[in-house]
Amino acid sequence: MTSPTTRRQFLQAVGVSGGAGVLYSTMAALGLAPAAQAAPAFRAPNRSDFTLTGRSAKSVLILGAGIAGLATAYELAKAGYRVQILEARNRPGGRNWTVRGGTVETDLDGQTQRARFSGGQYLNAGPARIAQHMVTLDYCRELGVPVEVFGNQNADSYYFNDNVGALSGHPIRHREAKADVYGYVSELLAKATDQGALDAHLTGEDKERLLEFLRSFGAIGPRVAGDPAASWRYTGTNRRGYEVEPGAGFQAGTPKLTPYPLSDVLASGVGRYFSFEFGYDQAMLMFQPVGGMDRIAYALEEAVGRRHISYDAEVRSISNTGSGVSVVYTGPGGRTRTATADFCVCTIPPQVLAKIPSNLTEPVRTALAYAVPNATGKIGLQYRRRWWEQDEKIYSGITNTNLDLSAIWYPSYGFHGAKGVVVGYYNNGANARTYAALSPADREARAVAQGVRIHGEKYRTELETSFSVAWERTRYSEGGWVSWPSRTTGGHYGRLLEPDGRVYFAGDHLSHYIAWQAGAFESARKVVTALHTRVMSS
């Protein structure tokens, strides 16, 4: 950019076609405006940005065909950038990985698994759910990937805890646990309110409204005049479910009315799981692509163009050359090749990238080493019969436990079909490492032995086959996600938000949606904007 006129012309062009958001961030990049508090709405680079300014699109080499790499290529290619992706695996998606019959994987310990799932059955080994507010859904819309509800909450699935007193080892339906906890909470708060214990916090009108709310919220009894002990009592509710269902004629149903005793419910720890469902990221409704999470990856692959992606391309070195970047990689068959481009966007996980030779600067290498990879794992258990639907009336959803399997997921697709894949564990940290240390056969045995305690022997006898993944032992990933000990401005994390020469970094690890695909998409958009702004400003 050589003169104010040129600069103004560029800003006008961007402003006209891109709206205030990109104009503002471009001004910020040029030092003409303070950095925005909130990122402006993303505005994809456009071919007209080049035609209107007489610039030519640049070439960009993208390392990794996970969601961040694919999204970067997709957005840049839309504007006419020449993109090339190098991907070490033989498929797109990275951790967005749907395991189907025929999938073969050898882990870092040399253990090879071949999935034997039946047609139509799959395991989303990585991301498996999408919140309504996430940009991931916007990409599904744009790419034409159909979505369906993911059952992240189900009144009829279970809580199951060991070593928690009287209710240890007792599967409790979500609806029972919530009815009892909400019932007792309401009874206790109503009693305290009515006896005046909260008069410092509540007006008389507040009190009556609160009591009315608690009666409905907890399904508790009314005030009994002159008898505080008999007032506001929780004695069970048909919200807990029925021993005998309501039916025809005089069959009003026999509710499972008797609640678990208050002390037992408190000791059981079931309540510790409730808030999961209130989380901004986890509250229903949530979604998944029809047919497997990798439908997103394959849709991006198609949009980018298969010819722009080199699979089985393992990066050996990365060099800033001053005028561009040069990347050495081994292609299919092991032959060494070199790719060059004007810019590079590297989406390789920090813990993997740190081990690849490069002339990246020392602060960047230090920042990469600062990321802490997390252990996480899943097993898919294929059953010959959907006993959870047929016998237990559980149509998708999650059972939570304090066993080391952590959670069991019932499939959110293929309802009423002949078979189904249950996620037999989804855990992280120490629990994940316990499973990772086992052979695939032993992981299955451990998960099944624990599941039998909840669902009975059919959990073993109806099993056909399984496939497990331990992400920290998975080549090219070496972790489920990373965490940052701190993310202060000017710190290690911040270093990776800036390019190192002509190399940019992207991935969910560079977002506040770590462990979500949304983070990868958001990071890609940020890098695309930064790179395009630089190209437009040069």
Added chain:
Amino acid sequence: MTSPTTRRQFLQAVGVSGGAGVLYSTMAALGLAPAAQAAPAFRAPNRSDFTLTGRSAKSVLILGAGIAGLATAYELAKAGYRVQILEARNRPGGRNWTVRGGTVETDLDGQTQRARFSGGQYLNAGPARIAQHMVTLDYCRELGVPVEVFGNQNADSYYFNDNVGALSGHPIRHREAKADVYGYVSELLAKATDQGALDAHLTGEDKERLLEFLRSFGAIGPRVAGDPAASWRYTGTNRRGYEVEPGAGFQAGTPKLTPYPLSDVLASGVGRYFSFEFGYDQAMLMFQPVGGMDRIAYALEEAVGRRHISYDAEVRSISNTGSGVSVVYTGPGGRTRTATADFCVCTIPPQVLAKIPSNLTEPVRTALAYAVPNATGKIGLQYRRRWWEQDEKIYSGITNTNLDLSAIWYPSYGFHGAKGVVVGYYNNGANARTYAALSPADREARAVAQGVRIHGEKYRTELETSFSVAWERTRYSEGGWVSWPSRTTGGHYGRLLEPDGRVYFAGDHLSHYIAWQAGAFESARKVVTALHTRVMSS
């Protein structure tokens, strides 16, 4: 049945092929066992019941091709009964009615509507959701009707109340309302607990566990040593949502942290809606058939055989003839015909049946008049754009209000499509009668004017077309469902559970799942069992 030997042979045959349940109920019917508390598991009549006992199957005339009539025909036909259904409408399903483009309906006031919905768009005018535990899903499985999740709960839809104080006319996301109510409830109960107000009810261990639970449940602060006022405070949580979403880089997001004041939240009445989602019938997950609720009706029609159903057949009289039944009806074109059979199962709603000439006994006619029909209505609003997904990130679910529209439903199908049908009101009682009294155009205008208050002008400007139904003004139904002032044994309700001569009665109104298809299925099963037991016993 003429001898103990014959009776024993029959009981053995039923016991062997049907299991203990049907044996027990058969014994009860024969007076050999006390009436069962709980109904035994349904066992469909089987052809072998006839071949094993040398009996021949009877003919059964079924009045009404709603779910009760279709299910009756389906179960009886499986066993070889000769079935014929007379249906006044020109389609199966009764109140299970999916309105699509081209649907034409003239109501009892002579108002004709023709639906102009686009291809793939529909309104389930009657039943629209199925709980996991309902027999309706078993029929979907058996009939091969694919199902998908119905969004009966959504953290991102709204509560909207008028005349409730400071929050009047203010759309509040479900997630905000729950976070604030759970937060304040937790703060208040924690304070009361910690100050000893509940020591009569809680042990020291209970108290610590309760406080730990409340911290997570309400997202409240910790105990502040020596400062009760500063302890356990609810000051907001990111569960409420974000002003600016979390994103890439340093964009941690800006949560909508500030809660609504306690008094305002209590006055707003948002909490009165919470317990809906805990109900045995309404708790998620819930389901719907892919492509419209009438997929169940059409699957039953196909299973029964189209040739066994006479449409446009309006019943004019019903007669017990001693040895059978005789029904006069007008066929297509108005010609009067007479159908006869060994038995009749009448599924016509009581308020409609009461007006049809018959020689039914006086107690039966009195019982029919005892049912109280309920008003209920819906409108389907087709929008040219799915603004609730695109602009508000609401993917299905329900907005609850205290306006007379009562509830707005966002569609649970066609996500990301070009158009969508929103249920603009679903109400009953006085609210439904308010809408029923209007012309279809005025219903649309009223629903839209109220919806604009929640969603803004796009609720009007993006609208393409609508179709409304008022069930109490709908021919052949004359109500959404009925209620019974009482259901004592030996009372009017009980009279209809027994046949009148050779005429049996079935429908959701004769079940404890009134207003649910499950009630129609359960009632059909009960009548099928009773009728088959009689045939097998004669």
